[in-house]
Amino acid sequence: MREDQPMDLDAEACYRAIATRDARFDGRLFIAVKSTGIYCRPICPARTPKRENLAFYPSAAAAQEAGYRPCLRCRPESAPDLGVWRGTSNTVSRALALIEKGGLDGADVEALADRLGVGERQLRRLFRRHLGASPIAVAQTRRVLLAKHLIHETRLPMSEVALAAGFGSIRRFNETFQQLFGRAPSTLRRGTGAASPGPAGEVAILLPYRPPYDWPAMLAFLRARAIPGVEVVARDGYTRTIEVAGEVAGAHGTVAVRPATGNALRATIQFPQLSALPTIVARLRRVFDLIADPEVIGAHLSEDSRLAPLVAARPGLRVAGAWDGFELAVRALLGQQITVAGAATLAGRLVAAYGKPLAGGVEGLSHVFPGPERLADADLSSLGLTRARAAALGSLARAVVADPQIFGPRRSLEEAIVKLRALPGIGEWTAQYIAMREMREPDAFPAADLGLMRAMADRKGRRPSPGELLARAERWRPWRAYAAQHLWASQGMSYDRGEAPGDDRSPLRPLHPARLAAGGVRTDGDREARDAGARRATGRGGARPGRAGRRPVAARGRPR
Numbered sequence: 001m002r003e004d005q006p007m008d009l010d011a012e013a014c015y016r017a018i019a020t021r022d023a024r025f026d027g028r029l030f031i032a033v034k035s036t037g038i039y040c041r042p043i044c045p046a047r048t049p050k051r052e053n054l055a056f057y058p059s060a061a062a063a064q065e066a067g068y069r070p071c072l073r074c075r076p077e078s079a080p081d082l083g084v085w086r087g088t089s090n091t092v093s094r095a096l097a098l099i100e101k102g103g104l105d106g107a108d109v110e111a112l113a114d115r116l117g118v119g120e121r122q123l124r125r126l127f128r129r130h131l132g133a134s135p136i137a138v139a140q141t142r143r144v145l146l147a148k149h150l151i152h153e154t155r156l157p158m159s160e161v162a163l164a165a166g167f168g169s170i171r172r173f174n175e176t177f178q179q180l181f182g183r184a185p186s187t188l189r190r191g192t193g194a195a196s197p198g199p200a201g202e203v204a205i206l207l208p209y210r211p212p213y214d215w216p217a218m219l220a221f222l223r224a225r226a227i228p229g230v231e232v233v234a235r236d237g238y239t240r241t242i243e244v245a246g247e248v249a250g251a252h253g254t255v256a257v258r259p260a261t262g263n264a265l266r267a268t269i270q271f272p273q274l275s276a277l278p279t280i281v282a283r284l285r286r287v288f289d290l291i292a293d294p295e296v297i298g299a300h301l302s303e304d305s306r307l308a309p310l311v312a313a314r315p316g317l318r319v320a321g322a323w324d325g326f327e328l329a330v331r332a333l334l335g336q337q338i339t340v341a342g343a344a345t346l347a348g349r350l351v352a353a354y355g356k357p358l359a360g361g362v363e364g365l366s367h368v369f370p371g372p373e374r375l376a377d378a379d380l381s382s383l384g385l386t387r388a389r390a391a392a393l394g395s396l397a398r399a400v401v402a403d404p405q406i407f408g409p410r411r412s413l414e415e416a417i418v419k420l421r422a423l424p425g426i427g428e429w430t431a432q433y434i435a436m437r438e439m440r441e442p443d444a445f446p447a448a449d450l451g452l453m454r455a456m457a458d459r460k461g462r463r464p465s466p467g468e469l470l471a472r473a474e475r476w477r478p479w480r481a482y483a484a485q486h487l488w489a490s491q492g493m494s495y496d497r498g499e500a501p502g503d504d505r506s507p508l509r510p511l512h513p514a515r516l517a518a519g520g521v522r523t524d525g526d527r528e529a530r531d532a533g534a535r536r537a538t539g540r541g542g543a544r545p546g547r548a549g550r551r552p553v554a555a556r557g558r559p560r
């Protein structure tokens with residue numbers, strides 16, 4: 001047993017948490033039983049062992065690295081994975097994001113550290129401090145837990161489970177499980193009866209989260225921005241077409257996500273390459289913001305009296321992520337200076353003209369979103385874009401072809417913003433928006449946003465300047481993205497088309513849904529417009545705060 005036991009864990013508090021099976025600690029704490037060599041979630045129904053027989057770990061990887069194996073009853077793989085939120089190390093958060101994307105599958109820790117701009121030893125030290133485990137142990141645990149999940153939840157043959165969970169070979173898979181559980185992986189399936197039969201090539205998987213989760217708000221946000229032909233948002237579910245870069249060329253499929261019982265979403269994934277499954281799951285977790293710990297974030301934001309009622313009204317509000325960085329950037333560019341509805345129409349045209357037609361019929365899904373290679377040299381003039389917009393789109397596509405990692409995690413938010421702003425057509429607002437939704441930077445914050453300034457207006461209706469807003473937002477760090485989401489929601493920003501009720505408890509009157517639907521009011525999704533407008537005004541790449549949103553964009557006239 002390792003002596004360098006994780007930090008920050010108060011053993012007495014931990015013991016109280018598990019003695020009461022306190023669900024609030026699920027995902028934050030893992031309990032290892034020394035006599036049995038098993039580690040559990042705090043909610044494990046098994047009898048609580050004596051205090052002196054226990055060790056506490058801040059992550060599954062730490063328990064596993066210390067030699068414990070996951071409990072077959074409470075199934076630690078079903079705990080919400082909050083690794084990214086642990087501690088305050090941005091470097092660890094970014095490293096975890098890279099690992100989840102397979103960053104250690106083909107590369108070593110040194111390469112990972114390199115990408116993050118830190119030394120290998122420093123990265124190991126940070127992991128030890130925040131997660132109690134090494135980067136390699138985290139990656140391995142991730143594979144084991146995903147495999148275990150697939151064994152329990154699907155009927156996939158073991159060879160396919162091995163592949164899907166990211167094991168290089170079936171032998172590795174068997175050896176790992178033999179070592180960990182003392183038996184073959186297939187024996188773990190017997191008797192669980194929790195299979196999810198589906199058509200060939202379809203995998204249904206549960207994605208756990210920490211409650212509460214504001215599913216209607218998430219759905220409303222995605223609905224307002226859905227790209228015709230690529231995404232369908234129905235009453236209770238989200239479906240979209242997908243392609244995974246790096247997989248066999250031309251491979252595409254669909255994912256459908258719905259709420260499930262037991263604090264989880266159920267994703268039904270149809271994709272020809274099972275080896276892409278970890279990537280798909282990782283992306284879905286980002287899109288639906290399943291790594292967030294809303295209680296921690298809410299407690300922090302509630303310290304500001306202005307945000308407290310908003311958090312109380314929507315305690316489970318999440319920041320919707322993006323499936324793909326390029327798609328998000330294109331969508332943002334198309335949305336500049338036009339309404340959300342207008343942007344959707346343009347995106348639909350783009351997809352119909354350049355997207356890959358989808359084989360197999362899911363209603364409403366006709367194409368896969370075109371990749372940067374497809375748009376790099378395409379003649380975009382027929383789409384009804386302005387010449388300048390079409391040129392910016394082409395340049396953006398070429399820039400992404402030249403640097404496919406452009407939307408990958410950076411060593412800091414500031415660096416990410418600088419990189420993004422160097423891209424054609426991307427100003428400060430769009431850069432912050434992409435950092436928020438694609439890079440999952442929880443502290444990204446588009447301060448010059450009209451909706452935010454409106455939401456923060458004082459009783460006399462005076463709006464803060466971007467500078468004032470930025471100063472106020474200092475106290476919201478490191479979760480300014482969530483503060484922004486709350487402020488938008490308070491303005492009805494995610495609730496166009498009247499799908500979700502206005503928020504009566506909010507001190508701020510929500511906008512009337514009909515006005516949003518009519519496009520007469522700027523919504524956050526169009527805020528990119530300002531980037532372009534301000535750039536023209538200043539002749540540089542920068543947004544000029546202050547001018548922003550002074551009059552409706554429609555009145556500003558067509559861009560050149």
Ligand SMILES: [Zn+2]
Nearest residue numbers: 040044071074
């Ligand atoms: Zn257990």
